[in-house]
Amino acid sequence: MPKSDAPSPSRAGRAAPPLRAVDGRVPGRRGLATRQRLVECTIELLASSPYRDLKVTDITRAAGTSPATFYQYFVDLETVLLAVAEQTATDGQQLVELIKGQQWKGNAGIGSAERLVDGFIDFWRTHRPTLRVLDLLSTEGDRRFRQIRVVMLNGMTKALASEIEAVQGSDCDVDPMAMAGALIGMLPQMAGHQGGFEAWDIPFDQVRESMIRLIYWGVNGPKVPKR
Amino acid sequence: MPKSDAPSPSRAGRAAPPLRAVDGRVPGRRGLATRQRLVECTIELLASSPYRDLKVTDITRAAGTSPATFYQYFVDLETVLLAVAEQTATDGQQLVELIKGQQWKGNAGIGSAERLVDGFIDFWRTHRPTLRVLDLLSTEGDRRFRQIRVVMLNGMTKALASEIEAVQGSDCDVDPMAMAGALIGMLPQMAGHQGGFEAWDIPFDQVRESMIRLIYWGVNGPKVPKR
DNA sequence: CATCAAATCTGACGCCGCATCAGAAAGTCT
DNA sequence: AGACTTTCTGATGCGGCGTCAGATTTGATG
Numbered sequence: 001m002p003k004s005d006a007p008s009p010s011r012a013g014r015a016a017p018p019l020r021a022v023d024g025r026v027p028g029r030r031g032l033a034t035r036q037r038l039v040e041c042t043i044e045l046l047a048s049s050p051y052r053d054l055k056v057t058d059i060t061r062a063a064g065t066s067p068a069t070f071y072q073y074f075v076d077l078e079t080v081l082l083a084v085a086e087q088t089a090t091d092g093q094q095l096v097e098l099i100k101g102q103q104w105k106g107n108a109g110i111g112s113a114e115r116l117v118d119g120f121i122d123f124w125r126t127h128r129p130t131l132r133v134l135d136l137l138s139t140e141g142d143r144r145f146r147q148i149r150v151v152m153l154n155g156m157t158k159a160l161a162s163e164i165e166a167v168q169g170s171d172c173d174v175d176p177m178a179m180a181g182a183l184i185g186m187l188p189q190m191a192g193h194q195g196g197f198e199a200w201d202i203p204f205d206q207v208r209e210s211m212i213r214l215i216y217w218g219v220n221g222p223k224v225p226k227r
Numbered sequence: 228m229p230k231s232d233a234p235s236p237s238r239a240g241r242a243a244p245p246l247r248a249v250d251g252r253v254p255g256r257r258g259l260a261t262r263q264r265l266v267e268c269t270i271e272l273l274a275s276s277p278y279r280d281l282k283v284t285d286i287t288r289a290a291g292t293s294p295a296t297f298y299q300y301f302v303d304l305e306t307v308l309l310a311v312a313e314q315t316a317t318d319g320q321q322l323v324e325l326i327k328g329q330q331w332k333g334n335a336g337i338g339s340a341e342r343l344v345d346g347f348i349d350f351w352r353t354h355r356p357t358l359r360v361l362d363l364l365s366t367e368g369d370r371r372f373r374q375i376r377v378v379m380l381n382g383m384t385k386a387l388a389s390e391i392e393a394v395q396g397s398d399c400d401v402d403p404m405a406m407a408g409a410l411i412g413m414l415p416q417m418a419g420h421q422g423g424f425e426a427w428d429i430p431f432d433q434v435r436e437s438m439i440r441l442i443y444w445g446v447n448g449p450k451v452p453k454r
Numbered sequence: 455c456a457t458c459a460a461a462t463c464t465g466a467c468g469c470c471g472c473a474t475c476a477g478a479a480a481g482t483c484t
Numbered sequence: 485a486g487a488c489t490t491t492c493t494g495a496t497g498c499g500g501c502g503t504c505a506g507a508t509t510t511g512a513t514g
Contacts, residue, residue: 030481031491050367052279057471066493071473107452114454136363139419140277146423154427174440178433181424182417182441189416190409192366196377197408206405213401214409216451217444224443225334227341255461257510282500293464298502 027073035073037063039087042080046129051081051136081133082144088130089152095119099159104167104219113215117187117208124191135188157184160219168221183218186211254300262300264290266314269307273356278308278363308360309371315357316379322346326386331394331446340442344414344435351418362415384411387446395448410445413438 027035041062045054056077060070074080098119102112124131134152137145161180164172172179190211197207254262268289272281283304287297301307325346329339351358361379364372388407391399399406417438424434 025490028481028490034491050369052367055471056473067471067473068475068494069492072491076473107454110452110454132366132368135366138423139359139362140279141359141422142277146426150423150427174436175430175433177427177429178424179437179440181427181429182413182434182437185416185420186409186413189412193412195368196365196373197405199373200377200381200404200408202404202408203402206402207409209401210406210409210445213406213448213451214441214445217449218437218441221440222444222449224440225337227334227337252461255510258462261462283502284500294500294502295465295504296463299462303502 031073034063034065034069038065038070038073038080039083043084043130046084046133051133078137078142078144081137082148084130085134085137085145085148088127088134089148091127092123092152093155095123096155096159099156099163102163104163104216109216109220110212113212113219116215117211120187121191121194121208124188131188132192135192153181153184153188157181160184164219164221167219172221174221179218179221183215186214258300261290261292261296265292265297265300266307266310269311270357273311273360278360305364305369305371308364309375311357312361312364312372312375315354315361316375318354319350319379320382322350323382323386326383326390329390331390331443336443336447337439340439340446343442344438347414348418348421348435351415358415359419362419380408380411380415384408387411391446391448394446399448401448406445406448410442413441 038059041059042054045058045062049058054077056067056070059080060067070080074083095116098112098116102115103109104112134145134149138149157177157180160183161176164176164180168176190207194204194207197204265286268286269281272285272289276285281304283294283297286307287294297307301310322343325339325343329342330336331339361372361376365376384404384407387410388403391403391407395403417434421431421434424431
């Protein structure tokens with residue numbers, strides 16, 4: 001089990017996050033401001049150029065500072081991306097509210113699925129560049145990014161799994177976490193490849209409709225033939 | 228402006244692809260052999276190190292040649308990855324056979340879905356490093372890679388869409404291509420994040436089971452409540 | 455088989471981004 | 485103001501990128 005060494009600085013109520021600079025000392029006001037400026041410039045640049053073309057030099061130029069300053073706060077390029085991703089991931093926790101305690105049966109169930117899908121698509125749209133990088137680096141196998149991605153989706157998955165359990169009771173013949181994971185995992189996929197569908201003349205609102213149905217089916221578990 | 232000079236050599240039935248070297252000339256036997264050697268070394272290296280760490284130097288070292296030779300056949304690192312991806316994508320066309328002309332209703336339908344899922348997972352396993360890069364660069368927005376990904380999945384999607392149409396007739400109230408796109412798009416997602424599920428103690432065979440059901444439902448389209 | 459032109463390969467080079475360090479500048483306390 | 489800490493930066497060595505002129509191999513020809 002990969003120990004989470006990231007101190008999850010976003011978790012509310014915890015003790016103050018250390019957030020040390022590379023030399024081990026705790027930055028003061030000005031330092032934190034500069035650090036934050038670097039993070040924001042990174043997000044901005046990410047929106048306009050693909051991640052693999054992003055250079056440390058670009059970030060420092062945009063922030064009006066020098067390369068050495070960058071390395072004061074981040075050990076390398078990936079580390080700042082990690083900070084960016086973490087910021088976005090905690091934002092994503094709000095999506096859990098679209099799952100927990102909703103109605104999932106019958107007519108209302110379709111409505112809940114609809115809100116979930118729309119909420120996710122909207123979330124993706126506003127955070128597109130960042131989420132793309134997160135997806136990118138986690139599929140590539142970087143544990144730190146995969147961890148963040150997992151944490152982000154884990155809340156949603158657990159919530160949806162418990163809804164599935166509530167709906168199907170002990171009748172469900174597939175692990176609720178697995179089904180929830182499949183459904184939740186589908187969402188970034190769809191949102192991310194939206195352009196791909198449109199390039200093929202598949203109207204995206206029809207894809208949206210398909211996702212809604214798949215979620216509805218996944219949660220309610222219509223009977224399937226035995227093998 | 229980077230002119231797309233890649234003549235899409237995968238398209239069957241077309242005239243023989245020129246496959247020129249960077250200087251515009253058509254390579255002979257020996258040239259093609261070294262080119263192929265470079266491609267194969269790239270695939271091999273991709274299996275052991277993440278794509279962003281892959282250097283041209285590494286490839287040429289592995290192939291026992293010099294950097295200049297590399298640039299004789301590929302304008303840059305991405306171009307060789309493009310060749311690698313193209314090779315894999317045409318391989319993937321065999322998966323269409325797991326869709327076309329299968330039974331999708333009732334008991335046999337579950338079997339077909341099962342074969343499709345297993346076939347895809349297996350395909351992914353054997354081509355993992357390459358497909359990861361393909362997914363990576365296409366989500367990043369590179370048109371050339373997205374094109375390849377689309378061509379690879381397009382065959383499957385069209386096949387599945389026509390099966391959906393055959394099963395549901397004019398009853399289906401969602402665009403078959405959209406539903407097929409959603410289902411097919413789900414597959415790389417699942418296969419790619421297999422490690423993610425296991426890190427979370429979700430048994431992957433349960434995820435597999437979920438995918439099978441989702442495909443079954445997607446194709447057969449159980450009734451859902453009206454809004 | 456000796457010759458030569460085309461094809462293929464390579465060593466060496468300039469360029470640029472990475473990452474570091476010593477020291478300058480700015481801020482803070484007494 | 486003086487002394488100390490925090491923050492920032494110019495200069496620098498290193499390593500990969502991509503190019504060129506020229507060396508080496510191939511194989512067609514007389």
